[in-house]
Amino acid sequence: DTAVSQTPKYLVTQMGNDKSIKCEQNLGHDTMYWYKQDSKKFLKIMFSYNNKELIINETVPNRFSPKSPDKAHLNLHINSLELGDSAVYFCASSGQQGTEAFFGQGTRLTVV
Amino acid sequence: GEDVEQSLFLSVREGDSSVINCTYTDSSSTYLYWYKQEPGAGLQLLTYIFSNMDMKQDQRLTVLLNKKDKHLSLRIADTQTGDSAIYFCAETHLNTPLVFGKGTRLSVIA
Numbered sequence: 001d002t003a004v005s006q007t008p009k010y011l012v013t014q015m016g017n018d019k020s021i022k023c024e025q026n027l028g029h030d031t032m033y034w035y036k037q038d039s040k041k042f043l044k045i046m047f048s049y050n051n052k053e054l055i056i057n058e059t060v061p062n063r064f065s066p067k068s069p070d071k072a073h074l075n076l077h078i079n080s081l082e083l084g085d086s087a088v089y090f091c092a093s094s095g096q097q098g099t100e101a102f103f104g105q106g107t108r109l110t111v112v
Numbered sequence: 113g114e115d116v117e118q119s120l121f122l123s124v125r126e127g128d129s130s131v132i133n134c135t136y137t138d139s140s141s142t143y144l145y146w147y148k149q150e151p152g153a154g155l156q157l158l159t160y161i162f163s164n165m166d167m168k169q170d171q172r173l174t175v176l177l178n179k180k181d182k183h184l185s186l187r188i189a190d191t192q193t194g195d196s197a198i199y200f201c202a203e204t205h206l207n208t209p210l211v212f213g214k215g216t217r218l219s220v221i222a
Contacts, residue, residue, distance in 0.1 A: 001188070002180075009178070033209055040214070041149075041198055041214070041215050041217075042214050043155075043200065043212040043215075044212075045210070048209045053178055056209060059162070088153060088215045090153075090155065096206075096207075097141065099204075100143070100145060100157050101157075101210055102156055102157065103154045103155040103156075104148075105153065105154040106153075106154050
């Protein structure tokens with residue numbers, strides 16, 4: 001069983017479109033995250049949720065809106081996609097913030 | 113803010129030991145981690161160390177922590193071609209998400 005799963009794995013879309021990435025974890029963790037990995041492989045935290053509540057929003061544009069329907073899911077919706085949004089987006093979860101995080105396989109988003 | 117630094121590239125011969133170094137600035141770091149990322153894959157937790165420890169060994173992996181110098185290293189003994197990947201150092205303390213270094217790309221030459 002996959003611990004943290006994201007869908008889709010690949011996403012190619014045109015500028016201006018709206019798209020969503022889904023994430024689910026079956027580890028019973030309270031905390032979930034979205035990270036962005038750019039073309040140089042640098043990883044940056046975008047959002048952190050604890051028990052469905054937003055804890056951290058690291059100066060991410062308003063076009064990015066995370067949604068957590070329950071503590072096992074954290075989806076990422078992106079409006080009006082731009083070329084600069086092209087990256088790999090990783091979902092992760094942990095038992096609490098400050099402990100090891102388990103990552104999904106990533107979603108490679110390409111905006112053309 | 114927190115900062116984690118790593119050298120970007122390391123090349124070793126198969127069978128040699130690899131040492132990947134990391135420095136961090138946050139003196140309140142409680143947990144330090146090493147993650148491995150193979151091409152096209154997600155991040156795999158390799159090992160971690162608590163800040164009150166100096167060393168941790170797990171099979172071919174040895175983690176050394178110098179808390180005074182805020183220096184962390186990962187030693188891979190008998191490096192194999194399957195160890196070729198990007199290795200990320202990460203630090204955190206309670207109630208903060210992981211902060212990652214830029215990753216060290218390890219190339220193993222057969």
